[in-house]
Amino acid sequence: MSRALVVQTSFLGDMILTTPLIRELARRGPVDVVATPANAGLLANNPHVRHVYRYDKRGAHAGARGFREVVRLAAADGASDIAYLAQGSVRSAALAAVAGYIERIGFETSAGRWLYTRRYPYRRDRHHAERLWSLAGHGGDESPEVGVLRPAVYPGDADEAAAQRLLDANAHVGEPLLAVAPGSVWATKRWPYYAALARRLTLLGRVVVLGSEGDRELAQAIVGETFGSAIDATGQLSLLGSAALLRRARVLVTNDSAPLHLGSAVDTPTVGLFGPTVPALGFGPLATARRVAEVPMLECRPCDAHGPRECPLTHWRCMRDLTVSDVLEAVESVRRGEET
Ligand code: SF4
Structure with missing residues (x-):
């Protein structure tokens, strides 16, 4: 039985979208993962x-000494062990090589590809979860069912308790929870009308705002617009605590950012708001009930793989023209259980 080492040291969303690959590899033998400290907690309780x-x-671990320390931890046990380079840097590939993995698998487009022993195409026409999953050796013309590609995270008892404590502290008494995640590292991906949306959502249930400490200001604007009824959960829960809270929600409205993938991982009905990026880049929602809201027929979209810091055309119509009514219509459709 070969052991797999998955190296994924990219952003949180990438780690979430690597879980279908990990699940697939676990059918063959034990799987160990190299992850950033920020993302490692996401894999707690993962069977x-x-x-x-x-x-x-x-x-x-910056520098040669730290590198050697991780190499020692992750070293191959035997010749049949295989490293999967879900993150494609030269450093990750070198780590696998120095750690003794004779077989090293990754994408043919990655910077570290010259250190790989097997290279797979980076299918730009596929969801990123499928691209990563295909590193396990699946690369046919047909995509698998979405359930195969749906990521998964596993909140534990402590995470569930933390989520419940937060709701209790905010006097939540069983109204439907409606989650919004207004943040994004990339400014142009932040839809500007969350506060107005939240005010309308209060007619349907209790709004809860998810995000990191850095999203506090956005959350406070939403709390103010809802006359204090929205729950500000930003920066208060661990990643799995946020997942536990999200699992309780009837719907999630989020930008093209990590919370969208967390929503998929707990299968919360999700509305993804796409502006400078498009789902065809491979990062659309994978929840059973999902919907993308975007401004169609805008020729400048997409203008960047991640979203630029500022709109190069200055008008930012990809987000400004996406109205609260558009998003509410999408919310209603996912609440009815519809897919895109
Ligand atoms: S160029 Fe177009 S897609 Fe890019 S940020 Fe501006 S409006 Fe959005």
Whole structure:
């Protein structure tokens, strides 16, 4: 039985979208994962993961000594062990090589590809979860069912308790929870009308705002617009605590950012708001009930793989023209259980 080492040290969303690959590899043998400290907690309780090795590549493990430390932790046990480079840097590939993995698998477009022993196409026409999943050796013309590609995370008892404590502290008494996640690292991906949307959503249930500490200002604007009824959960829960809260929600409205994938991972009906990016880049929602809201027929879309810091055309119509009514219509459709 071969052991798999999955190296994924990219953004949170990438880690979430790597879980279908991990699930697939676990059918063949034990799976260990190299992850950033920020993302490692996401894999807690995951039944398909044996060990998580934290690689703080920009902090404690920066430099040769730290690199050697992670190499020692993640070293191959035998010649049949295989490394899967879900993150494609030269550093990740070198880590797998120095750690003794004779077989190293990754994408043919990755920077570290010259250190791989097997390369697979990076299928730009596929969802990123499928691209990563295909590293397990699946690369046919037909995509698998969405259930195969749906990511998964596993909140534990402590995460559930933390989510419940937060609701209790905000006097939540069983109204339907409606989650919004207004943040994004990339400014042009932040839809500007969350506060107005939240005010309308209060007619349907209790709004809860998810995000990191850095999203607090956006959350406070929403709380103010809802006359204090919205629950500000930003920066108060761990990743799995947020997942536990999200699992209780009837719907999630989010930008093209990590919370969208967290929503897919707990299968919360999801409305994804896409502006400078498009779902065809491979990062659309995978929840059973899902809908994308976007401004169609805008020729400048997409203008960037991630979303630029500022609109290069200055008008930012990809987000400004997406109205609260458009998003409410999408919310209603996912609440009815419809797919895109
Ligand atoms: S160029 Fe177009 S797609 Fe890009 S940010 Fe501006 S409006 Fe949006």
